[in-house]
Amino acid sequence: MTYRIIDDGTYSEPVQQALEGVLVERLDEGDLEPTVRFWYRESPAVALGRFQAYEDEVAVDYADHRDIDIVRRLTGGGAMYVEPGAVITYSLYLPREAVPADIEASYAALDQWAIDALGSIGLEVSHEPLNDITHPDGKIGGSAQLRKDDAVVHHTTMSYALDTSEMLRVLRIGEETVSDKAIESAEKRVAVMRDHVDASREAIIAALKDTFAERFDAEPGSVPNEVISEARTRASETFATEEWNRKL
Template sequence: MTEWRIINEGEYSEAMHHAIDEVLTEKMDNGEMRPTLRFWYRKNPSVPMGRFQAFEDEVEVEYAQEKGIEVVRRLTGGGAMFAEPGNVITYSIYIPKEQVSEGFKESYEELDRFAVEALRELGVDADYAPLNDIEHESGKLGGAAQLRKDNAVLHHTTMSYDLNTAEMLRVLRIGKEKVSDKAVKSAEKRVSRISDHADVERREVIEKMIEKFVKDKEHEKGSLTDEEVKKAEKLSEEKFKTEEWNKKL
């Protein structure tokens, strides 16, 4: 049985996190790395935007610039999300493609099952919702996206722990709604937060997720290597921080 590396550390910029995703996915694709689960810790509020989205259609650009909100285009598809340090939970799974179901529906459900089980044990009535969401009956808790290479799969998921819904509406162009009480209430019906359903710290949620993930796996707590960090730092500067990548100029 392959031993998994579990990374639960490392505070970085949004651009750096996406660069790490690319570096580790390439290593997995080339057979140079063992399977890895990595939790993200952000330095600043940000908007990870879907790879195929148009920058100015998704983000209130002036507001994002004024508030120092970092906007970064992901490697994966899907929609734009708002992320705040301490108020979201994001994890990435880097896994050999042969260990992932070919069907997207099956693979999303399988790879996020540990997170759903962890939330349920903490008192959050969560469930998988096709194609790529985790939901509570009161709204969406989070969503996942994937990148598939010849020999590897990157699967990453972001969930709302205690997201500021009003701020989300200010920075994302969700139907170009104004930030009124009515708009916030409407958004709250679509977006649910873990903290709304369980009196538990974010740290405890992550610890429970790790516990559920490793229950049937050989594993050890690990860190990014110096080589991985250096490669990601270079890629962050040359790609994920550039207007050419983020605005597709």
């Protein structure tokens, strides 16, 4: 099995989330090769878990004031605040037979190459069930999956140099119930790579690509234009609409 490594394309958050659906469907239909894709974003955003309540997770007035896109993902899991250049996000699009059937085992298995890649540059991280990647200092990232009949998308976002104070203003992490002390601990729970390794974001992405290519048969590729235009259509019909993003 040969994988495509896609490491280009800067898109808005609605288009990014739309691409996830289009790419996993193309693979499911046999029209795409197994792929790993690195994300480049246009602006700060919140990626909400599919089943999360919009108003519970986001400080809506603040996010609107800062012009932050709030986009509901196709995948479950928790809300992530993301900034271009300050997080690393990648997606794996895999045939279902290449993914362990057991969900918990599949998160561990699909995170492992990335954990090893980060280890190779001196970042001590590990998988924490169900879907977290943690550093001794706190959570550094998380993954989420969506399964189709014959394909799985597994996407992961990790903090490289995230502004965690801004994150706490944008996300309502237990806002109503927590004291200042609790907020301090919430902030502590998030670890950012740049505090622990002297490497640029580009160097970390290069290490991820190298480890992936060492472990699996992989060739550079790009997102087909037809897929991008389909994703743009779905973004304007769904992922950029209040109807989808505020449906819960």
